[in-house]
Amino acid sequence: MSAELTVQEKRNEVRLVAVMGQTGAGKSSFINSILGREVAPISNTIFSCTNIVDQFVYEPREGLTVALVDTPGFNYLGGDDTKTDEDIFQMIAEFLESKKLCPNNELSNTVVVTTHWDQVYFDQYKLQEAEENERLLRSDGYPKLFQDAGARFLRTGHFNNDVPQRLEIRYQSPAAVVESLLDLELNRLENHEVQNKTNRQTKTNLAQDIVQATLNQRMDSINKTVQDLRSEFSSRRKVQEDPQKPPTKIPEGQQDQSSTSVLSSELLEVQAKLNYQGPTPTHRDPKTSGLAIEFELLKQGLNGHMDSIRKSVERSQAQSSTQLKTWKDSQKSLMAMQREELRNVCSEVLKAKEMLQFLGTELKTELKTSRKERDELSIEQLTLRARERELLLSWKIQELQDENARLVQQFDATQSAQTKAAEAETRIMREAVIKSANLVRQLEERCRLEQEAQEASSLKKKLADRDSLILSLEAELKRKDDELARLQLAQTPVRRKESRNFPSTQNLGKGRD
Ligand SMILES: Nc1nc2c(ncn2[C@@H]2O[C@H](COP(=O)(O)OP(=O)(O)OP(=O)(O)O)[C@@H](O)[C@H]2O)c(=O)[nH]1
Ligand SMILES: [Mg+2]
Numbered sequence: 001m002s003a004e005l006t007v008q009e010k011r012n013e014v015r016l017v018a019v020m021g022q023t024g025a026g027k028s029s030f031i032n033s034i035l036g037r038e039v040a041p042i043s044n045t046i047f048s049c050t051n052i053v054d055q056f057v058y059e060p061r062e063g064l065t066v067a068l069v070d071t072p073g074f075n076y077l078g079g080d081d082t083k084t085d086e087d088i089f090q091m092i093a094e095f096l097e098s099k100k101l102c103p104n105n106e107l108s109n110t111v112v113v114t115t116h117w118d119q120v121y122f123d124q125y126k127l128q129e130a131e132e133n134e135r136l137l138r139s140d141g142y143p144k145l146f147q148d149a150g151a152r153f154l155r156t157g158h159f160n161n162d163v164p165q166r167l168e169i170r171y172q173s174p175a176a177v178v179e180s181l182l183d184l185e186l187n188r189l190e191n192h193e194v195q196n197k198t199n200r201q202t203k204t205n206l207a208q209d210i211v212q213a214t215l216n217q218r219m220d221s222i223n224k225t226v227q228d229l230r231s232e233f234s235s236r237r238k239v240q241e242d243p244q245k246p247p248t249k250i251p252e253g254q255q256d257q258s259s260t261s262v263l264s265s266e267l268l269e270v271q272a273k274l275n276y277q278g279p280t281p282t283h284r285d286p287k288t289s290g291l292a293i294e295f296e297l298l299k300q301g302l303n304g305h306m307d308s309i310r311k312s313v314e315r316s317q318a319q320s321s322t323q324l325k326t327w328k329d330s331q332k333s334l335m336a337m338q339r340e341e342l343r344n345v346c347s348e349v350l351k352a353k354e355m356l357q358f359l360g361t362e363l364k365t366e367l368k369t370s371r372k373e374r375d376e377l378s379i380e381q382l383t384l385r386a387r388e389r390e391l392l393l394s395w396k397i398q399e400l401q402d403e404n405a406r407l408v409q410q411f412d413a414t415q416s417a418q419t420k421a422a423e424a425e426t427r428i429m430r431e432a433v434i435k436s437a438n439l440v441r442q443l444e445e446r447c448r449l450e451q452e453a454q455e456a457s458s459l460k461k462k463l464a465d466r467d468s469l470i471l472s473l474e475a476e477l478k479r480k481d482d483e484l485a486r487l488q489l490a491q492t493p494v495r496r497k498e499s500r501n502f503p504s505t506q507n508l509g510k511g512r513d
Contacts, residue, residue: 014065016055016099017178018092023048023073026115030156031056031068033174040070048076051083053095060179068178069095079367110151111181112143117171118157152180 019027028040028050039056043049055067071092076083083091114134120126137143138153147153155171172180 014057014067015182016067016069016096017181018069018071018096020071020092021073023075023077025073027073028070029158030113030115030174030177031070033158034058034068034178046077047079048073048083051076051078051081053091055095060175060182064182066178066182079371080364109181110146110149111177112146112151112153113174113177114153114155116157117155118159121157121159121171154180 019030021027024046028042031040032038032042035056035058040054041049050070050072053069053071055069057065057067059065069092072083072088074085074088076085076088114137117130120130134153134155138147143153153170154177156174156177157171159171159173
């Protein structure tokens, strides 16, 4: 990453998040959870699943592309192949190198995520146990270094895609973990200019500390192995050694040799002292000459003694060299025996190795057979499942048919009920029609009656009018009668003649009634 780039430009770059950890820890699941689909293969067998370094790209925000790198797990256990942790580191390094990247040493960009918390969270006892394990993990080794360097520790698990709200901040979904990791990185870039160098140095040193700690751990374990081997070797040697001649004890000859060498050096010293004759005889004190003779005699005696000692030393030296030779011979034969034994052990080891190889091949064959069997079983399982599905389907079809028949019955019943109801309705309608016809008839009757009553009243009125007319006519008639009577009285002969043509007023009234 070039130092001249601005923060904004850096934001548009591709970020790379490498997911590393023990095999089966859930690295691939972690990536799948972020991407929301199964892009990285996962498995739940004892064998390692991911065996190559692979990347999966996504875009959490505009202008930011994240490459999630899935890696094979440490403590790799392959079905057919083997990979040491070094091989895995090598693979990761090669991958990063192919991307022209080198691992970032700053531990603050690291999040230590522990997985599978969903399996303990809901059980108080298991949760306590897991938290205690986590506490121990953080208090020692690399995790402690990460913690001291400011790396964050988060927990995750299969909490149905979303971490329940009630869980604490320590529990995060994989997506939130990466998000906070990216935020961390961006914040770091933004604060890049104000970060002081000492701080960076400390962090880099901490990264180096980790490497150092790794090396120290390795060295400790190697030293321990060497010590164990040594103690085992010495205990074996003790058992194999001749108890008559313990090698720790200095052989007699050698003892003599050392004692004689001490003795001869003492003698030489004495001799040197004795040889000292002081100043020249011409200047010698006459009083000391007697003493000198005595001294000379003593010196001779001592020389004789020294000779005898030298002879005895030479004797003991000869003796000890013979003893040493014998001891050396016995050691040689012992070593030859041990070599022979070792050879035997080696050939046994070789046999055991061959045996192991044979067993390994057998196991591999067995493994292949069991895999084949497993495949066959899974095919069988698939067939059984298909059959089960068929059965289920036929049961379902049967159930549906029964349900259909039941529904048809219900439909028939409903229909007959509906028919009955319709009939009843028709009947009621008919009755209603009849009733309404009756009512109409009654109404018509009443109308007719009313009309008749009206007609009657008009007739009555007409009658009353006629009566009044009759009365007025009668009055007129009476008046005319009276007039006629007067006239008759006045004209009697005329009246007789007229009485033949006109009815009397009395007869007229009767005819009208
Ligand atoms: N309950 C639970 N199961 C998990 C969790 N994470 C992973 N698993 C399961 O653990 C098994 C192994 O998961 P993977 O994602 O394949 O693990 P990995 O680390 O990629 O393993 P390797 O590729 O072998 O290194 C799978 O069955 C996952 O469903 C988790 O947080 N909770
Ligand atoms: Mg995996």
